[in-house]
Amino acid sequence: GAGVSQSPSNKVTEKGKDVELRCDPISGHTALYWYRQRLGQGLEFLIYFQGNSAPDKSGLPSDRFSAERTGESVSTLTIQRTQQEDSAVYLCASSFRDRGRSEAFFGQGTRLTVV
Amino acid sequence: AQSVTQLDSQVPVFEEAPVELRCNYSSSVSVYLFWYVQYPNQGLQLLLKYLSGSTLVKGINGFEAEFNKSQTSFHLRKPSVHISDTAEYFCAVSAPSGGSYIPTFGRGTSLIVHP
Numbered sequence: 001g002a003g004v005s006q007s008p009s010n011k012v013t014e015k016g017k018d019v020e021l022r023c024d025p026i027s028g029h030t031a032l033y034w035y036r037q038r039l040g041q042g043l044e045f046l047i048y049f050q051g052n053s054a055p056d057k058s059g060l061p062s063d064r065f066s067a068e069r070t071g072e073s074v075s076t077l078t079i080q081r082t083q084q085e086d087s088a089v090y091l092c093a094s095s096f097r098d099r100g101r102s103e104a105f106f107g108q109g110t111r112l113t114v115v
Numbered sequence: 116a117q118s119v120t121q122l123d124s125q126v127p128v129f130e131e132a133p134v135e136l137r138c139n140y141s142s143s144v145s146v147y148l149f150w151y152v153q154y155p156n157q158g159l160q161l162l163l164k165y166l167s168g169s170t171l172v173k174g175i176n177g178f179e180a181e182f183n184k185s186q187t188s189f190h191l192r193k194p195s196v197h198i199s200d201t202a203e204y205f206c207a208v209s210a211p212s213g214g215s216y217i218p219t220f221g222r223g224t225s226l227i228v229h230p
Binding site for chain 2: 004033035041042043045048050056091093099100101103104106107108109
């Protein structure tokens with residue numbers, strides 16, 4: 001596709017359930033980022049993938065959060081035993097590996113609501 | 116580690132008036148600086164970026180920003196705003212950290228243009 005694609009666009013889940021969010025980056029982009037955007041707040045970094053290197057997981061808020069990426073393609077963010085504080089928009093972005101000089105291209109996000 | 120401060124959470128302005136959205140950053144190393152815009156119900160997109168060279172950079176839709184190293188600022192300006200500029204604006208900094216370049220975002224500034 002032409003841009004970063006995220007699915008689902010909206011997800012309502014019950015507290016305690018697991019959810020899986022998907023991101024399809026732009027073809028050729030080796031870097032992939034997940035961010036969380038809570039209502040009225042900025043973007044909170046979660047995890048970063050760069051090619052086949054070990055991911056930078058320093059932003060994951062708890063061990064309930066995990067993410068995988070298959071090579072330089074699709075990524076999934078999994079939240080186990082969801083809590084109400086997990087409600088947010090989850091944004092995925094991708095970019096060329098250009099040592100920070102390249103812009104990040106963002107998807108539309110997945111709005112997660114935990115009830 | 117780097118950080119970004121956007122001093123104003125909301126900036127109301129009348130149409131055709133000038134506007135400045137403030138951004139300050141902290142980093143112990145050289146940085147790359149970005150401004151992104153998020154229109155209602157859309158994903159983030161790049162407005163402009165500073166990598167090196169001229170400290171005044173021009174972006175899309177008539178926006179420009181000036182990099183000031185001594186004041187560690189990267190304020191965004193537009194001489195005359197339109198209703199269509201109503202959106203959320205995010206300042207971001209990218210700097211090396213353990214071999215990675217992970218963009219750090221500010222909390223965002225909501226620009227509200229009144230007729």
